Amino acid sequence: MNPVELSGITFAYGEGALRREVLREVDLSISPGEIVLLTGPSGSGKTTLLTLIGALRAMQLGKARVLGQELAGASESDRVRLRGRIGFIFQNHNLLGFLTARQNVAMSLELHGGMSEAERLTRAGEMLAAVGLADHAEKPPSRLSGGQRQRVAVARALAGEPGLILADEPTAALDKVSGQEVVRLLRDLAKTRGVPILLVTHDPRILDIADRIVAMEDGRIVQPAKAA
Amino acid sequence: MNQISSTENLLPWAPELTGEPIPPRPRVAPGPAAFLLLPLRLAWRQLRAEKSRLLAAMAGVMFACVLVFMQLGFRGALFDSATNMLGAMRADLFLMHPMTDASFRPEPLPRARAFQTLADPDVAVAVPIYLAQATWRNPETGRRRAVQLIGLDAEAGAVGFTGLAPLVEALKQPDTVAFDVRSRPEFGPIGQLFAERGPFQVQVGHREMRLVGLVEIGPSFGADGNVVLSETNFRRVFERRVSNTDLVALKLHEGADPRAVQARLRELLPGDVMVMTHAELVAHERAYWENGTPIGFIFVFGSLMGLVVGMVIVYQILFSDIASHISEYATLKAMGYSNGYLSRVVMSEAFILAIIGFIPGLLLSAWLYNWVGAATFLPLAMYPERAVTVFLMIFTMCAVAGLLAMRKLRDANPADMF
Numbered sequence: 001m002n003p004v005e006l007s008g009i010t011f012a013y014g015e016g017a018l019r020r021e022v023l024r025e026v027d028l029s030i031s032p033g034e035i036v037l038l039t040g041p042s043g044s045g046k047t048t049l050l051t052l053i054g055a056l057r058a059m060q061l062g063k064a065r066v067l068g069q070e071l072a073g074a075s076e077s078d079r080v081r082l083r084g085r086i087g088f089i090f091q092n093h094n095l096l097g098f099l100t101a102r103q104n105v106a107m108s109l110e111l112h113g114g115m116s117e118a119e120r121l122t123r124a125g126e127m128l129a130a131v132g133l134a135d136h137a138e139k140p141p142s143r144l145s146g147g148q149r150q151r152v153a154v155a156r157a158l159a160g161e162p163g164l165i166l167a168d169e170p171t172a173a174l175d176k177v178s179g180q181e182v183v184r185l186l187r188d189l190a191k192t193r194g195v196p197i198l199l200v201t202h203d204p205r206i207l208d209i210a211d212r213i214v215a216m217e218d219g220r221i222v223q224p225a226k227a228a
Numbered sequence: 229m230n231q232i233s234s235t236e237n238l239l240p241w242a243p244e245l246t247g248e249p250i251p252p253r254p255r256v257a258p259g260p261a262a263f264l265l266l267p268l269r270l271a272w273r274q275l276r277a278e279k280s281r282l283l284a285a286m287a288g289v290m291f292a293c294v295l296v297f298m299q300l301g302f303r304g305a306l307f308d309s310a311t312n313m314l315g316a317m318r319a320d321l322f323l324m325h326p327m328t329d330a331s332f333r334p335e336p337l338p339r340a341r342a343f344q345t346l347a348d349p350d351v352a353v354a355v356p357i358y359l360a361q362a363t364w365r366n367p368e369t370g371r372r373r374a375v376q377l378i379g380l381d382a383e384a385g386a387v388g389f390t391g392l393a394p395l396v397e398a399l400k401q402p403d404t405v406a407f408d409v410r411s412r413p414e415f416g417p418i419g420q421l422f423a424e425r426g427p428f429q430v431q432v433g434h435r436e437m438r439l440v441g442l443v444e445i446g447p448s449f450g451a452d453g454n455v456v457l458s459e460t461n462f463r464r465v466f467e468r469r470v471s472n473t474d475l476v477a478l479k480l481h482e483g484a485d486p487r488a489v490q491a492r493l494r495e496l497l498p499g500d501v502m503v504m505t506h507a508e509l510v511a512h513e514r515a516y517w518e519n520g521t522p523i524g525f526i527f528v529f530g531s532l533m534g535l536v537v538g539m540v541i542v543y544q545i546l547f548s549d550i551a552s553h554i555s556e557y558a559t560l561k562a563m564g565y566s567n568g569y570l571s572r573v574v575m576s577e578a579f580i581l582a583i584i585g586f587i588p589g590l591l592l593s594a595w596l597y598n599w600v601g602a603a604t605f606l607p608l609a610m611y612p613e614r615a616v617t618v619f620l621m622i623f624t625m626c627a628v629a630g631l632l633a634m635r636k637l638r639d640a641n642p643a644d645m646f
Contacts, residue, residue, distance in 0.1 A: 051642075054642075056643040057643045077566070080561075080565075080567075081564065083561075083642075084563070088563060090559065090562075094555055094556060094559035095556075096553075097553075098276070098277030098278075099273060103273075107560070107563070108563055110262065110266050111564050111565065160563075
């Protein structure tokens with residue numbers, strides 16, 4: 001079964017006269033290990049779609065099966081549990097400022113039992129090494145560069161062995177070089193683990209990492225095309 | 229563990245090399261220790277990161293703590309000291325006029341009642357005790373001040389004032405008194421003068437009397453100082469009807485049941501006396517100060533104010549802590565942390581603040597108790613029960629602040645993170 005299966009997703013903000021549909025009848029599926037880029041002008045509904053898949057918002061209409069969990073009518077605690085199995089990467093790194101890079105990565109492991117503190121920290125250290133930050137593990141985010149912080153965020157998203165990675169403009173706050181570095185790192189790590197990625201971006205410099213690019217406009221998917 | 233850095237050490241058919249998906253490790257729910265300890269640790273790390281905020285919160289809790297300790301201390305001291313004199317009585321039963329509210333303002337009762345009790349076979353001794361306030365002239369400055377006079381037959385052993393026993397013979401002499409050395413210093417340095425000169429003349433009321441010794445009772449809110457003297461000498465200071473007394477102490481024969489005697493005496497005596505055990509006598513005096521005056525209420529009110537102010541400070545600190553970390557909290561929610569987990573973080577912060585504010589507050593209060601106790605002669609002491617009570621109050625205060633601040637967590641919406 002595909003990690004993500006959406007059919008007939010319709011979503012609107014507001015009610016009555018103020019009701020504004022941002023997603024109309026969206027169908028989308030992502031196969032295991034696939035890297036899908038979601039592009040489109042702002043207001044096209046791609047971020048809303050991402051938050052629905054990420055179980056950050058309650059569904060309205062349609063069916064969405066993410067990592068085997070049906071989201072239509074899912075309870076809050078079901079959604080919280082599902083989020084633990086998804087790796088999120090945000091536009092801003094959103095690292096906890098009072099924790100070191102290693103502790104930040106370990107935070108995504110604390111949700112899962114069966115691991116001792118030492119195991120969590122070792123694992124976090126290995127993830128940081130995988131994103132090339134082995135020497136910066138004990139630094140707080142304030143002493144890391146923007147690209148390094150986003151790499152910590154990548155390590156954090158991947159450390160919990162997620163079944164799916166959702167990223168929203170991960171390169172928006174970064175310069176060209178570090179942005180590409182982060183995205184390539186993300187792709188390589190995901191590919192090794194067979195984790196599918198859904199990445200929302202405006203950034204034309206990173207389109208080449210995608211297996212498939214999906215363009216959205218006005219709440220609909222307009223052109224599901226294979227990447228060159 | 230699947231890590232990129234060591235692929236060269238892997239077997240050729242390892243999933244890392246073949247590109248085959250690695251099955252995720254089985255997910256286990258966190259254990260019960262992690263349920264509380266991990267949020268607690270996160271809370272501590274977060275508090276520790278902002279030193280100035282932590283200090284402000286600590287000072288707030290400490291302030292509330294000291295305020296409550298002082299209020300409760302004064303309240304306790306008031307009630308303790310109010311019963312200093314009655315507490316030192318050594319008798320089984322007491323007679324008092326039903327209209328007597330407090331010992332500093334007694335309603336006289338017929339002295340004959342004391343002797344009527346002797347009709348009961350179990351009553352061994354009946355000691356009338358005379359209570360009144362007179363003035364005492366400070367031998368150094370000449371200023372006069374109201375002092376509590378306690379007139380009784382010291383030989384009967386109905387009171388256990390420290391230092392009274394060796395003075396029994398001396399107090400039998402005409403116009404002699406013993407002074408409470410723990411009285412407030414406004415009466416003059418009596419203890420020091422007595423040590424230097426031995427017995428000397430003092431003025432009690434309008435009468436010249438001779439100070440023959442020192443006892444220890446302690447001042448109360450009703451009386452700044454105490455003077456002990458014999459029944460006869462008491463009547464020399466006060467012209468009053470010899471048929472009246474103020475309090476009667478009854479000593480029973482060995483093995484008598486005070487409750488049974490109390491019941492019999494109630495039958496025997498008319499309605500102008502109450503028959504009380506020692507505990508009831510002390511409780512009656514205490515009840516006057518607790519209920520008959522606004523003093524008890526004032527201190528409770530003061531304590532509550534301290535707690536409210538402390539709560540507002542802690543709430544403010546926790547609230548701004550959440551507000552400034554709102555996107556981090558939202559990120560944690562997106563990562564799968566539940567609202568409950570974050571609530572536990574906030575509550576942990578509140579409890580950490582309660583503890584780290586309470587400890588210096590306790591030490592400061594203990595020091596203030598000594599200092600204020602020495603300056604006011606009030607029996608201020610850091611009883612363990614009081615420390616526990618105040619800790620529970622501070623704990624509750626922080627818990628309420630935490631519960632209020634927790635509502636701010638709802639603003640951490642992970643859907644807004646994108």
